[in-house]
Amino acid sequence: MTPPPHASSHSRTYELFAHWSVISYRYGGWVLLIALLVAAGCGIYVSRHLGMNTDTTDMLSEHLPFRVNMKHYNKTFPQDVDTMLAVLEAPTPEQAQIATKRLVTRLKQDTLNFHDIYPPKVDDFFSRNALLYESIPELERITDRLAAAQPLIAHIARDPSLQALAAVISGAVEELRKGRTMELRPVLAGVSATVDARLAGSPRELSWQTLFQGEPQKRKYQELIVIKPRLDYSQLFPAEQSISALRAAARETGVTDDSPVRLRITGEVALADDELNSSLRGMEFAGVLTFVLVGVVLYFAMRTGGLILNVLVCLTMGLILTAAFATAVVGHLNLISIAFAVLYIGLGADFAIHFLLRYREVLEGRALPAEAMRMSGGDAGAALTACTITNAIGFYAFIPTDYKGVAELGIISGTGMIISLLVTLTIGPALLRFLPKRFPTKSVNGKSPVGKVLELSLRWHKLTYAVTLAASIAALAMLPQVRFDYNLLNMQDQNGEAIKTFRELLSEPDHSPWHAFTLAKDRNEAAHLAQRLAELPEVNKVVTLLDFVPKDQDEKLMLIEEMALTMGPITLSTGKRVAGEHISAQQRKALNELAASLDQLIADHPHHPAAEAARALRVSLGKLFAQLDAANPAERNNLLRSVEEDLLATLPTALENLRAATNAAPFGEQDLPESLSQRWRSQSGEYRLAIYPAEDLNDNEALRRFVHAVQRVAPNATGAPMVSLEAGEAVVQAFIQAFLLALAGIIVALLIVLRSFKYALLVLIPLLLSSLFTAAFTVLLGVPFNFANIIALPLLLGLGIDSSLHMVHRSLNNELVSEVLIHTSTARAIFYSALTALVDFASLMLSSHQGTASMGILLTVGLTFTLICTLVILPVLLRAPTRSIGAGNSEEARSRS
Incomplete structure (x- = not known):
C-alpha cells in the first residue's frame, strides 16, 4: 500500500513534539518539580473555588418554550417551586391527623430551615366543613348511620372503657338476633382486627372515624405536608440541612422508628437530593474500582511498574489541571459535567x-534512550495531535x-483533551528520565498475543466482510425501534425512600403529584x-380554586343540622381509669358475655x-381468652389494658372531629382560608388549574398523548409531564x-490532516459502524437512551475517532500493511x-443510580463495538490485496517499522 504524497505534511508536528519531548526528558527533574508545584496550587484553587450546581432546571437553555412557561408559572406561584413532601402514614386517620398537626406546629417555628x-x-x-x-x-x-348508632356512641362516651364497649356491642348483637335491622359489620370487623393485631404483636388502634362513616378500616392512612425548604446551592447537597431539620422535628413530636406513625x-x-446522593455514590465506587482495574490492565499492557506509574x-495531573480549568472558566460542575472525571480516565489513559x-517499542528495537524519546515523541505527538483535534x-x-449541562461538559472535556496531550508529552518524558532505560527485547517473530488473534480476521477477510454486511x-x-426514555424517575435509585414514596403517590390518580398546571387570567x-x-x-379531572366551594350547600346544611339534632350533645368522660384485679374481672366478664x-x-x-364478621370476632375473642388464661395476674x-387502649384511643379525636363537622356554615370563595387561596389564585388574580392525567404517565406514549392534548387547549401549560417530555425532546435535538x-x-479536520478523502473515509467507517451497532443493541438490551446515558455519545465519538485515526495514521506514516500493522505498538495501545x-x-454498571448504570452499559457496549470495528474490520479494509500473512516482504516491512 503506497501512502499518498502527504507523509511529509506531518514533519513540522513531528519535529515540534520530538523536540518538546527531548527537552522534557533532558530536564526531567525541573519539569517534575514545576509540575508538582502547579498541581498543588491547582488542587488548592479547585478545593476552594469549584462549586456544584445541582439545579437541574439550569441544564437546558432558559429560552426554550417549556422553560419560559415554567419560569412564568414559578414566578406567579413561587410557593410551589423547590418543595418537598412529608408523607405521614398511620394505621388510623386520627393518628395521622394528630401527628400532622403536631409536626406542622413544630416546623412553623423553624424559620431558619423552612x-x-x-x-x-x-x-x-x-375539619369544620368536611361534611359539605x-x-x-x-x-x-x-346521617342515617349516626342516627342509628347514637345510643351506642353516647353510652361509650359516658364510660369509655373496655367493659362498656363490650356491653354495647353485646346489646347490639342481641338486637340483631331479635331481627332488628342494623349495620354492625364494620364494628365487629374493626374490633376483631384490632384484637388480632394486639395478639400478633403488631398492635394498631381502632379508627372510630371510619366506624362513624361506615367504612372498613384500611391498612394505612396518609397525610401530606407541603414544605418549602431553604436551599443552599453553594453546598453539594442544597437540602441536606432542611431534610435533617425535618427528621429532627419529627422525632421531637413523637414520630420515631418505634412509633405507629411513620x-x-x-x-x-x-x-433531587436522593438522585445526587446515589449518583455520587456510583461515581465514587466507580472511581475506586476503576483505578484498581486500570492498574491491572496497565500491568498486562506495560509489564513494568515504572510505565504503569507514568500513566x-x-x-492524575491531567485531572487536576482540567478541574482547575473548569473552576476558572465555568466555575462549577453540574449533574452531567461531574462525569468528566470518568470520561477523562477513559480518554486520558489512551494518550x-x-x-x-x-x-517501549522503539527501545525494544535497541535504540538509545535519547533517540527513542525523539522518535516516540514525534510519532505519538503527530498522531495524538490529530486525535486531540478531532x-x-x-x-x-x-x-x-440548548443543552447547557452538556455544553459545559463539552467545554471542560474538549479542553481536557488538549491538556491531556500536553501533560502526556511533558510529564511522560520527564518521568521516563528516572525509569529503567531498557526493556526485554521483543521475540523473534515480534507477534503479540493481540496481533495473533487479529490475524484471523485478515485470514478470513471474506467472512469478515460478509458478517459486517x-x-x-x-x-x-x-x-x-431506538427510543428515548423521558421519565426522569426511571434514572434514579429505585430503592431510595423518595422515589419509592413518590411512585406510591403516583399510583393514586386522584392525588398524583405528577400532573400539569396552567394559568387563567380570571x-x-x-x-x-x-x-x-x-x-x-x-384528562382524569381538573381542579381549580372554584372546586373548593361545595355545591348544594343549603341542602347539605339541612342534613348536617338534622345530624347535629340527632346526635345531641355528646360529652366524653375524662375520668381517670383505675387499674386492678376487680377492673380486669369486670372486663373479662363483659367479654365473656x-x-x-x-x-x-x-x-x-x-x-x-x-x-361472618361475628364469627371472626368470636375467633379473636377465643385467642384473647387463651392468652389471658395462660398469663399471670x-x-x-x-x-386487657392494652386492648382497651387499642379499641378506644381514637374515640376522643373522632368525637371532636364529628362535633366540629356539625358546626359547618355556608361559605364562598372569599371565605376560603388564605393558606389555600394563595396556592390557587395569585396576587395578580391569575387562577391555577391542576390537570390530572387519565393514563399512567410512566408510559412514554401516554405521556406524549397527555402533554399534546393539554397543550392543544392550554399552550402555556407546564408541570412535570411537560418538562419531562419537552426537555427530553430538546436533549435529543441537541445531540x-x-x-x-x-x-x-x-x-x-481529517481531510486537512490526511489530505485524502479515501483515508478520511477509512477513519470514519469504524465510527459509523460502531455507532450503528450500539444503537441496535440498546433495543436488544432494553436500555433506551435517557438524560444520563446519552452523554456517552460524545465519548464514544472521541474514542472511535482516536482508535481508527491511530491505525490509519500509523499505516500511512510508517508504510505498514495490515499484516504488519496489527503486530505494532499501535494495535496493542488501541487494545x-x-x-x-x-x-x-x-x-x-454497578451503580445503584439507574441513569449512571445505563450509561455504564451503553459505554461498555459502544466501546466493545468500537474495538471490534477498529481492530477487526478496519485492518481488513486497509489490507493489501496482493500480500498474504507470512509473506517475506511483510517481515521486511516489519523490520523497517
Whole structure:
C-alpha cells in the first residue's frame, strides 16, 4: 500500500513534539518539580473555588418554550417551586391527623430551615366543613348511620372503657338476633382486627372515624405536608440541612422508628437530593474500582511498574489541571459535567498508553534512550495531535446547543483533551528520565498475543466482510425501534425512600403529584378552561380554586343540622381509669358475655349478613381468652389494658372531629382560608388549574398523548409531564445537532490532516459502524437512551475517532500493511487503552443510580463495538490485496517499522 504524497505534511508536528519531548526528558527533574508545584496550587484553587450546581432546571437553555412557561408559572406561584413532601402514614386517620398537626406546629417555628409549611387537608377549616364536601347521597347515608348508632356512641362516651364497649356491642348483637335491622359489620370487623393485631404483636388502634362513616378500616392512612425548604446551592447537597431539620422535628413530636406513625420524605427537592446522593455514590465506587482495574490492565499492557506509574501520574495531573480549568472558566460542575472525571480516565489513559508503548517499542528495537524519546515523541505527538483535534471538535460541538449541562461538559472535556496531550508529552518524558532505560527485547517473530488473534480476521477477510454486511443490515432494520426514555424517575435509585414514596403517590390518580398546571387570567376563564380540559379523554379531572366551594350547600346544611339534632350533645368522660384485679374481672366478664351473644347470633342466624364478621370476632375473642388464661395476674391486667387502649384511643379525636363537622356554615370563595387561596389564585388574580392525567404517565406514549392534548387547549401549560417530555425532546435535538456539527468538523479536520478523502473515509467507517451497532443493541438490551446515558455519545465519538485515526495514521506514516500493522505498538495501545476504558465504564454498571448504570452499559457496549470495528474490520479494509500473512516482504516491512 503506497501512502499518498502527504507523509511529509506531518514533519513540522513531528519535529515540534520530538523536540518538546527531548527537552522534557533532558530536564526531567525541573519539569517534575514545576509540575508538582502547579498541581498543588491547582488542587488548592479547585478545593476552594469549584462549586456544584445541582439545579437541574439550569441544564437546558432558559429560552426554550417549556422553560419560559415554567419560569412564568414559578414566578406567579413561587410557593410551589423547590418543595418537598412529608408523607405521614398511620394505621388510623386520627393518628395521622394528630401527628400532622403536631409536626406542622413544630416546623412553623423553624424559620431558619423552612420558608413555608402547608398541610393540604389537616386544617381547622376543612375539619369544620368536611361534611359539605361529601355528596348528598353519601351525606344522607352518614346521617342515617349516626342516627342509628347514637345510643351506642353516647353510652361509650359516658364510660369509655373496655367493659362498656363490650356491653354495647353485646346489646347490639342481641338486637340483631331479635331481627332488628342494623349495620354492625364494620364494628365487629374493626374490633376483631384490632384484637388480632394486639395478639400478633403488631398492635394498631381502632379508627372510630371510619366506624362513624361506615367504612372498613384500611391498612394505612396518609397525610401530606407541603414544605418549602431553604436551599443552599453553594453546598453539594442544597437540602441536606432542611431534610435533617425535618427528621429532627419529627422525632421531637413523637414520630420515631418505634412509633405507629411513620414519616417518609419525597417531592422535587428530596428526589433531587436522593438522585445526587446515589449518583455520587456510583461515581465514587466507580472511581475506586476503576483505578484498581486500570492498574491491572496497565500491568498486562506495560509489564513494568515504572510505565504503569507514568500513566497514573499523567492521568492524575491531567485531572487536576482540567478541574482547575473548569473552576476558572465555568466555575462549577453540574449533574452531567461531574462525569468528566470518568470520561477523562477513559480518554486520558489512551494518550499515555500510545506514547509509552511506542517508546517501549522503539527501545525494544535497541535504540538509545535519547533517540527513542525523539522518535516516540514525534510519532505519538503527530498522531495524538490529530486525535486531540478531532476529540475537541466532538466535545466543543455541544457548546452551541440548548443543552447547557452538556455544553459545559463539552467545554471542560474538549479542553481536557488538549491538556491531556500536553501533560502526556511533558510529564511522560520527564518521568521516563528516572525509569529503567531498557526493556526485554521483543521475540523473534515480534507477534503479540493481540496481533495473533487479529490475524484471523485478515485470514478470513471474506467472512469478515460478509458478517459486517449482514450485521449492518440487521442493525439498520432495528434503528426505528431506538427510543428515548423521558421519565426522569426511571434514572434514579429505585430503592431510595423518595422515589419509592413518590411512585406510591403516583399510583393514586386522584392525588398524583405528577400532573400539569396552567394559568387563567380570571375566574370566568378558569371555569371555561377547566370545562374544556375536563372533556379531553386524556384528562382524569381538573381542579381549580372554584372546586373548593361545595355545591348544594343549603341542602347539605339541612342534613348536617338534622345530624347535629340527632346526635345531641355528646360529652366524653375524662375520668381517670383505675387499674386492678376487680377492673380486669369486670372486663373479662363483659367479654365473656359478648362471646356468648356472638355464639347465639351465629347459632340462630348462620346466614345473617353479619354472621361472618361475628364469627371472626368470636375467633379473636377465643385467642384473647387463651392468652389471658395462660398469663399471670400482672400480664393479664397489662394485656386487657392494652386492648382497651387499642379499641378506644381514637374515640376522643373522632368525637371532636364529628362535633366540629356539625358546626359547618355556608361559605364562598372569599371565605376560603388564605393558606389555600394563595396556592390557587395569585396576587395578580391569575387562577391555577391542576390537570390530572387519565393514563399512567410512566408510559412514554401516554405521556406524549397527555402533554399534546393539554397543550392543544392550554399552550402555556407546564408541570412535570411537560418538562419531562419537552426537555427530553430538546436533549435529543441537541445531540442530533451536536453530532452533525461534530461529524462535519471531524470530516474537515481529517481531510486537512490526511489530505485524502479515501483515508478520511477509512477513519470514519469504524465510527459509523460502531455507532450503528450500539444503537441496535440498546433495543436488544432494553436500555433506551435517557438524560444520563446519552452523554456517552460524545465519548464514544472521541474514542472511535482516536482508535481508527491511530491505525490509519500509523499505516500511512510508517508504510505498514495490515499484516504488519496489527503486530505494532499501535494495535496493542488501541487494545489496552480500550480495555482500560472498558473497565472504567463497566464499573458504572454497578451503580445503584439507574441513569449512571445505563450509561455504564451503553459505554461498555459502544466501546466493545468500537474495538471490534477498529481492530477487526478496519485492518481488513486497509489490507493489501496482493500480500498474504507470512509473506517475506511483510517481515521486511516489519523490520523497517
